Amino acid sequence: KNEVEQSPQNLTAQEGEFITINCSYSVGISALHWLQQHPGGGIVSLFMLSSGKKKHGRLIATINIQEKHSSLHITASHPRDSAVYICAVTGNQFYFGTGTSLTVIP
């Protein structure tokens, strides 16, 4: 039983495309996090959300608490966006999704 489900698992896009990665969760949460893991392995926190929407550069994250769903959008995608994107939720425990592997082709 996975408390956090991400879709799609793998995604290939052409440079410039608009990308959406989805995250659904089944537990009560205090916050939802989007993380980025580059091929070298390092993990960076992109967003932390408890409601609404946040934007940073070309990245936008939204959360719908009632529907237990979050989306990560990347506008005007670029090859340097190629990475694994991980959704994580924090409540009584930590739960991580298995990640979405994104490849952006020039």
Next chain:
Amino acid sequence: NAGVTQTPKFRVLKTGQSMTLLCAQDMNHEYMYWYRQDPGMGLRLIHYSVGEGTTAKGEVPDGYNVSRLKKQNFLLGLESAAPSQTSVYFCASSTSGRVNEQFFGPGTRLTVL
């Protein structure tokens, strides 16, 4: 600031050997965490600490021990390594509580033969 650092970056052990992974942070964070990452699975919490001198079990604590003698350091020990402990280990820290942003170390790739 170095952020979160991990030592070593790579290690190969034989079954039954012991080792300690060191995590250090220079951000004066209260909370520190140890995770393991395995193919096809999300990050899983091994142990965590909410402050100097405290430790608590996470989702997969068996076979591991931890210590937080100094606020800036969080040590993960394997007393008798097993092949099932082959994984990439990540340390992270945060200012306080689960709702705060976590800062991750670069990871340690451990292979147990």
